[in-house]
Amino acid sequence: MNEKIVIVDDEPITKMDLQELLEEAGYNVVGQASDGFEAIDVCQEQRPDLVIMDIKMPVLDGLKASKKIMYDKIAGGILLLTAFYDEAFVKKAREIGALGYLVKPLDEKSFIPTVEMCLSRAEKIQSLEKQVQEVSQKLEDRKIIDIAKGLLMKERNLDEQEAYKLLRKMSMDGRKSISEVARTIAIVYE
Structure with a gap:
């Protein structure tokens, strides 16, 4: 697999665990960030196929960073992560066009299939945008x-x-x- 993925989380251990899971599954982790501003910078540089982003982070949260990333079209899609379920966050995630929403702690058996589905949806969306x-x-x-x-x-x-x-x-x-x-x-x- 040559899909490029960026991981954004303010917890170093979470980033390390996610990178390990993704690389074991054959994905190419091309960057990491600890807050929303770093995420935007990494996405501008790397143009990833998918950003896996925590919602609650210091400086600029994941929802706001996702909105900017999607607006600028500097990533194929966003998979949001959070430590808790909140209907307001889910609604905002939908509004910004996130491809997925997972609640931590992650279930390893569902994480990689979710990543695969998000990448597939991102590819279809990009194809449709190109046709339009x-x-x-x-x-x-x-x-x-x-x-x-x-x-x-x-x-x-x-x-x-x-x-x-x-x-x-x-x-x-x-x-x-x-x-x-x-x-x-x-x-x-x-």
């Missing part, structure tokens, strides 16, 4: 091409098909994508 981004880009390209066609139709007195053919010709002649040509036309003619 690609569709959004295609939609933006389509819009700019329609704008460029309209401008060419107006400026050169062409019908829609002729304007599109001209865009395609300019694209091939200039060895640029049709959307790049359309963006230039939109700037030049507006």
Whole structure:
């Protein structure tokens, strides 16, 4: 397994135990932190697939750090740990998009399967986000091409098909994508 994991906990023994469990299961622990600010720094540097983070920590707690990490998209996902169950924490964890929530002490038999599930969900979410981004880009390209066609139709007195053919010709002649040509036309003619 080559998934990168960061462990965040203010208790050194907990970090050591988690690292040992993860490495025995074949995971790559690429960093550790003792508070939320350190966690953000490590995630910016390492871009892990999963952050396993304690909620209660000094300086900046795990929920606030998770919110920042998810907002900046500097980790694939977050698995939150806590010493006690609290409905308010679970609700906040859901709101920030945490992939999992475990109560300490950890059951070794359920910890690794939970990590595996979180990593799988993170991968699916990233795939969906990439698809959304690609569709959004295609939609933006389509819009700019329609704008460029309209401008060419107006400026050169062409019908829609002729304007599109001209865009395609300019694209091939200039060895640029049709959307790049359309963006230039939109700037030049507006």
